[in-house]
Amino acid sequence: MNLASLLLVSALLFGIGLFGFLARRNIIAALIGIELMLNASIINLVAFSRFGHTDAAAGPVFALFIIAITSAEMAVALALVVSLHRKSHDLRLENLTKLRDVQ
C-alpha cells in the first residue's frame, strides 16, 4: 500500500461523488454525492499524514473535524429536505429553482 494507490482511490471516490452530485435528479442522491467527495478529501488528508508528508497528528485531526462538520451540514440539509418534502412533495433538483435571480 503506497501513497499513489491511496490517492487513486480518493480521486476515484471524488469523481464518483462529483458525478453523483451533478447527474442525479433527486436531492438526497445529490447530497450523498457531496458526502462522497468529502470522504475522498478525508482519505487524502489521512494518506498524506500517514506517509509523513505532514505532521502525523494533523491529518487525523482534520479528518475528525471534517466528519464533525459534515454531519452537522447533513443534519441541516436533511432538515431542509424534510421541510421541502412537506411543502411540495417534490424533491427533484431541476424544479428547485426558486433562488435564482429574477429575469
Add this chain to the structure above:
Amino acid sequence: MNDSLGWSSQASLWILLLPFCAFVVNGIFLGHRSPKLAAGLATLATAGSALLSICIAIPLLQVKFLQGIIPWSFEWLQIGIENSPQAEFQISMGMYLDGLSLVMLCLVSFLSFLVHFYSLAYMQEDKGLGRFFTLLPLFTFAMLGMVAASNLVQIFVFWELVGACSYFLIGFWFHKPSAIRASKKAFWITSFSDVFFLAGLLLLAVETRDLNIAHLISAETIQQLLQSPGFWGISRLSWAAMLLLIGAWGKSALFPLHIWLPDAMEGPTPVSSLLHSATMVVAGVFLMARFTPLLQNSQIAMTVTMTAGLTTAAFAALVACFQWDIKRILAFSTVSQLGYMLFALGCSGAGLLAYQASVFHIFTHAFAKCMLFLCAGVVIHSIHFNDLRKMGGLGKTLPLTCIAFWIGVLSLSGVPGFSGFFSKEAIVQAAWNSSYHWQAVTAVMVGGISSFYLARLALLTFHGPTDQNQSKLSPSKYKESFVWMTPIVILAALTLGAGWLSHQWFEKQFYIKLFDSLSLGENHAAAPAALVYVAIAVAGLGLLLALAIFRGPRRHKLPTWSHPLQNGLYLDTLAETMYQLVFHKFLGPLFYAFDKWIIDAAVNSCNQIFHFFARYMRQWHNGQVQRYAFVSAIGFVFLFIIAHFFLTQSGMR
C-alpha cells in the same frame, strides 16, 4: 524687504481672505438660512478688507520703493520633470505690492464695501438676498486677487474668476430672459478675448520661463524679448503685448467688443455700480497698466492701444447722446471713459506722465461712476423704471440724489475743481506731450460730447416737468434713507476731492511716489496752457448745449439720422446675427450630429454589445444548482491546468 513690512505682511493676506471667508461662510451656511446675517457678514468682511488695505497702503506709499514688494507667496504648481532644472517651470501665487496694486487694492475694497453697504438697503426685499451676498464678496475677492497678483497665471486665474462672477451677477435675476441673455453675452465676449490673453500668457511662458510679474516687467526680460526673433515681421514682445491687449479688449469693453457692457445693466444696480467702477471693466485697463513696460517697447501695440482707446471713447460718447435708458447711458459713458484710460496708456511711450494719468483716471472715474450708478439705483428703486422719457422733475423728491448726481456729472465732464477734471487734463496733456497732437484735440472734443450727454441725462431725470406716470406714485415710494445715502454722500465727497490728490502737497506726500515703482522715462516739455482752457471751454459748451436743448418742453423723438447711433451702429444686431449663424446654424447642428452619431453611438453600441452577450449568458443562469456546480467544476479544472502550466514553467514543481 519683508522684514521692514512687519505686521502688514501678515495683514495683507487678510485683505484677500476676508471677502473669501465671507463667500465660503455665506455660500455654505448663512445664505439659505439667514440672508440678513449673510448680508451683514459680507459687508463687515469687505469693510475689514478696505480698512486693512488702506492701513497697509498709506505707510507703504510714503516710502519710495523701486520694485514691488512681495509680502508673501507660495509655490502653487510645478510643471515639468523634477531634477532637471531647465525643464522645470514653477507657478507661484502671492501678492505683489507696488504703487499700482496698492492704489487698486484700496479702490476696489473701499468701493466694494460701499456697494455692499448700499445693497443692504437695495436688495433688502429681494428673494435672492443670500445668494447676492454670497456672490458679491466673491466678486470682490476675485478682483482683489487679480490686482494684487504676483504672477501672470494668478492674474489669469482671478481674471477668469472675475468674469465668472460677473456672469452670475449680471444674470442674477435669472427668471428674466433678458438677464440670462445679457449674462451669456458678457461671458461669451469676454471669454473670446480671454483666449488671446491665454495665448499671450503661453507665449511669455515659453519665452521667459518665469511668469512672476517682477521678472516679466524687469528690464532684462524686456531686452531678452526684444532680441528674440519674432514672427511675420513683428517682434515677440509686440506679439505678447498685442495678445494681452486683445485680452483686455473684451474685458474693458473696447470698440467693437463693448457690446456686452450696455446689456450688463440687466443685473441689479449695485452690481452695475461695482462692475463699472472698480472691478470687471477696470481689469483690462489694469492688465495693460501692469504691463506698461512691455507695451512701451512695442510701437505697434502702443499705436493699437491708443487708436482703440480713442475710437472707443469717441464712439461710445456719440452713442450715449441718443439713448433713453438711464443705466444704458451710464454704461456707454463707462465705455467712453475706459477708452480714455486705454488711450492714455497708449500714449505712455514717451513718459511716465501718461501712465500716471491713466491710473489716476481709473481712480477718479471709479468714484464718480460708482456714485452715478448708486444714484441711478435710488431713482430706479423709487419709480420702478429706467426710461428717461417717463422721468422728469425728480430733483424735487430726491434732492440729495440730484445734487450727488450733478457732482458726478460735472466731475466726468471735466469741470475744473472736480476730480475728473484733473485726470482728464492729465490725459490730454500727456497725449500732447507725447506729440500726439490731433489725438489730444480729439480727446478734448470727446470730452465736450461726454459733458453734453451727461448733462442731458441729469436734466431729463431730475429737472423739467414731472411726468404723469410718475405723479401717480405715492410720495412714500421715494427713499433717501440713511443706508441709501451714506455711500452716495461719501462717494460724492470723494468725487469732489479725489482730484486734489494730484495737488502739490499730496504729490510731496504720496502721488509721485505712487507710480515710481516703474522706472519709466521722464516726461517732456509741458503742454501749452491753452489746451487746458480749450478743454474747459469745450466741456462748458457741451453743458450749455444740453441746457439749451433739454430745459424746455420735452420732445421724445430723435432725428432720423441718428438711428445708427441709437442702435450703436447695429453692432449688437451684427453680433447677434453672427452668433445665430455660427452657433445655431453651423456649430449647433455640427455638434448635435457629432453628439448623436459619434458619442451617443459609441455609448449605445457598448450597451448593445453587452446586451447581445447577455442574451446568451442569461440562459446559463437558470437557477439549477447542478448547472452551476458543473460550471464551477469545469472552471476549477481549467484553473488547475493553468496553475500546473505556470508552475512547471517557472520550475517550481
